[in-house]
Amino acid sequence: MGLSFSSFIHPQLHPLVAKMSLFDAFLFCVIHFVDKLKMWHRFPVIMGVSYLGIRRYLQQQYNLLHVGKTIGKGYDTKEFSYRTPDGTYNHPTDHLVGSYGTFFGRNMPPSESVHGLLDPNPILVASRLLSRKEFIDCGKQFNMIACSWIQLMIHDWVDHMEDTQQVEIRAPEDIVEGCPLKSFRFFQTKKVMTGSSDVKTGSLNIRTPWWDGSVIYGNDEGGMRRVRTFKDGKLIVSVDGLLKHNEKGVPISGDVRNSWAGFSLLLALFVKEHNSVCDMLKENYPDFDDEKLFCHARLVTSAVIAKIHTIDWTVQLLKTDTLKAGMRINWYGFLGKQVKDIFGHILGPILSGLVGLGKPRDHGVPYSFTEEFVSVYRMHSLLPEKLIVRDIEAKVDEHKNPPIEEEFPMEEMLGKEGERRLSKIGMEKMIVSMGYQACGALSLWNYPNWMRNLIPQDVNGEDRTDPVDMAALEIYRDRERGVARYNEFRRNMFMIPINHWDDLTDDKEVIRALQEVYGDDVEKLDMLVGLQAEKKIKGFAISETAFFLFLLTASRRLEADRFFTINFNPQTYTKKGMEWISKTESLKDVIDRHFPGMTQKWMKCSSAFSVWDSAPNQATLIPLYLRPAP
């Protein structure tokens, strides 16, 4: 066989390459060659980071689709120097971009799958491929704090508006016996005409997509007013340091939907953080009134969250030297923190990082989260069956773990009941307990059983009446929203599609189960199932397929936001506010601030997101200047 272009490029990828400029097609050939070798993650750090840089560039060009029309107005950014309650006035020329109730974008056109919404039946997929047989933990890499953290981020970023129409899914006759719910009813995702001819209908996001801490501060004026004390910029908090509750027992917080004790705990921690920032600002800027203190503290706290997510949480999720370097480059640039602290962002995005850059960049597509992004973040398998509470008062030898005091089924840690239990456990004990508990692995047969018969909550944190089978519902949701199935998704992301089940995994048991549900038709494979069945890169808690979408979105969240780019400066944040962000490198720093001595006593590892009795990070191959401070 001759070495022609068409023999080099996977045949199903040809049509995509045909749309590219010559330069982009060349770059595509480079990444395609590397993908064929299946070893970019084993490259030396600089080569690995370069490969990811090229991939990200291509995805920025071809994997961003705008949904809906741009309808906002222009304005003078100088008149809006703070984040607004509903996310308006962030995009520099259109005040509505990224605000409450705007369209989800897309990374690729709506699915062209010929398979219907019930093909195969979602309850069958859930029962045969997702349902947890026995809890599989994800080793020492990720703990329950990490699991709750990502729920916190999801509740900051996305939630689909529902329709008033309910639909029902019924289990197929032959498997009905083993299903927790024989059928379940739920509200459809609301479909709205976009007014554009490219993507005709879309769905709306009822959380502001900016990384603006809306999970703490609410998504509109009413939500924001609910959480404020209107004194010294501070937020409402209970005397025990946890969230205060309204008369119905629902926590007073920016987001209260589908909450559980671990999620509520992190919210309370960041309310503390906000209030401490207010104290610091008041001390340094005594003429600031309540409004100014609140708005500055919100900016600082949101940036602290974004920074922790970028250079701490993500690094634990994708535990390789390449990603550790890559994520620090996103924040600090190639030259690292010390150089950035001296020169700021004047050396450009590659050398100085995305944060603090000149103009926000959206690559020609107004900022939003995408339907596909929501799908790759379907990570409910991180949740265990029970929460293990530790006794932190017990006398233990220096090298021993705090003993187990009690175990609670997760169902008892949800909603109002979870709030009551959390008050009894208390903040410190809960942090240490979650630190010591590994979360679930993102793999097949690890979907929490209690979620297959779950009463979901409405936006007010109140229980609904109809239970749902979440595992089945998630399969249906992706199909309903036109999210590509696994292989179509890979093609659109310039990844080599699978031809046979053994391209996906070499686990024979998995292959047998996939065949039982999908036959030999690899095109039928649902996204969620594919992501969990895929053989993982060593050190990655998620699949490579999901990671490539993260790669695109992780930088977009920062570079499209003017408060992380042109307005990330002392004029907007205050000098002391910038110092606060600069000195915070990890969640551990936040915990240390509010609970001095806790991590020193209980945490053996380097990151608060790893299981706390695991060893500190070993020496690494990443250049010295890109490593976190010891």
Ligand code: HEM
């Ligand atoms: C006790 C903890 C949790 C509960 C009770 C819970 C419950 C729910 C429920 C009821 C939905 C809506 C389902 C639907 O109607 O489509 C949902 C959506 C979702 N959850 Fe969770 N969840 C929890 C934790 C998590 C965690 C740890 C993650 C990790 C990333 C996560 C990610 C998501 C995502 C991405 C969605 C889709 C949002 C959307 O449709 O816009 N959840 N969850």
